[in-house]
Amino acid sequence: MNEPLTFNIAMGRSKPENIRHREVACPFCAVDELTNILDTEGDIIWLMNKYPVLDRTWPTVIIETHDCFSEFSRYSPEQAEKVLEFSLRKWRETMARNDFKSVLYFKNFGPMSGGSIRHPHSQIIGLYDYDYRQDIKEDHFEGLTLKEEDNLLITLSDKPIIGFFEFNMKFNKDTSLALLSRRIQQVLRYILTDFSKHSGSYNLFFYDLHTSSQYVKIVPRYITSPLYVGYTISQISNKERIEQIKQELNQDFFK
Numbered sequence: 001m002n003e004p005l006t007f008n009i010a011m012g013r014s015k016p017e018n019i020r021h022r023e024v025a026c027p028f029c030a031v032d033e034l035t036n037i038l039d040t041e042g043d044i045i046w047l048m049n050k051y052p053v054l055d056r057t058w059p060t061v062i063i064e065t066h067d068c069f070s071e072f073s074r075y076s077p078e079q080a081e082k083v084l085e086f087s088l089r090k091w092r093e094t095m096a097r098n099d100f101k102s103v104l105y106f107k108n109f110g111p112m113s114g115g116s117i118r119h120p121h122s123q124i125i126g127l128y129d130y131d132y133r134q135d136i137k138e139d140h141f142e143g144l145t146l147k148e149e150d151n152l153l154i155t156l157s158d159k160p161i162i163g164f165f166e167f168n169m170k171f172n173k174d175t176s177l178a179l180l181s182r183r184i185q186q187v188l189r190y191i192l193t194d195f196s197k198h199s200g201s202y203n204l205f206f207y208d209l210h211t212s213s214q215y216v217k218i219v220p221r222y223i224t225s226p227l228y229v230g231y232t233i234s235q236i237s238n239k240e241r242i243e244q245i246k247q248e249l250n251q252d253f254f255k
């Protein structure tokens with residue numbers, strides 16, 4: 001069984017936060033002051049996280065663009081593909097180092113997402129002692145098919161990690177990154193607009209379960225249900241709503 005990760009509270013307190021506190025200057029806009037840079041490509045910058053709040057991890061950040069107020073779904077298709085290609089490559093390189101039990105790659109957006117910096121970025125974090133595969137299984141990516149095309153399967157979870165709505169993409173080494181990045185952009189656009197007037201936040205996670213496919217999970221974020229917090233009961237939506245989501249996505253978003 002995995003032991004919990006230890007969060008350094010003092011380090012956490014010193015970390016800048018500018019999602020709610022907009023007067024706090026953005027550290028990712030001050031490009032000249034960035035340190036411990038690992039790699040760059042155009043205006044994409046991969047660097048060590050200046051605030052390593054979690055013990056026994058190798059925390060890194062990918063600053064995706066110079067535009068502080070952009071967001072993945074607002075990038076041009078070319079920029080989205082470039083960011084995805086760079087980030088997937090760095091995630092796979094980090095996994096290939098074999099220093100880590102598992103490697104996280106995820107991004108947060110919006111006030112309910114748990115993120116602290118508005119500037120578009122994602123994180124790659126190597127975990128020395130923690131293997132998320134002990135808890136996350138292929139079941140968590142199965143559900144109603146929303147769209148199926150060349151080497152890409154998009155589903156809505158019927159066995160979610162938390163619920164209610166978890167959008168999954170199953171892809172492999174033959175999947176076109178142009179297609180994958182376009183579908184990610186379209187699902188994010190849907191979540192931020194027609195899906196719900198309350199949803200201005202999401203998390204996006206990547207998973208490698210040691211199979212021939214890899215997975216993306218996109219989760220619109222709200223207050224976490226007490227049934228999950230207290231009993232780890234995950235919830236799904238009624239069938240009518242799920243069918244409606246499939247129809248809306250296919251009619252208006254998957255172009």
Ligand SMILES: [Zn+2]
Pocket residue numbers: 026027028029067068119
């Ligand atoms: Zn910024």
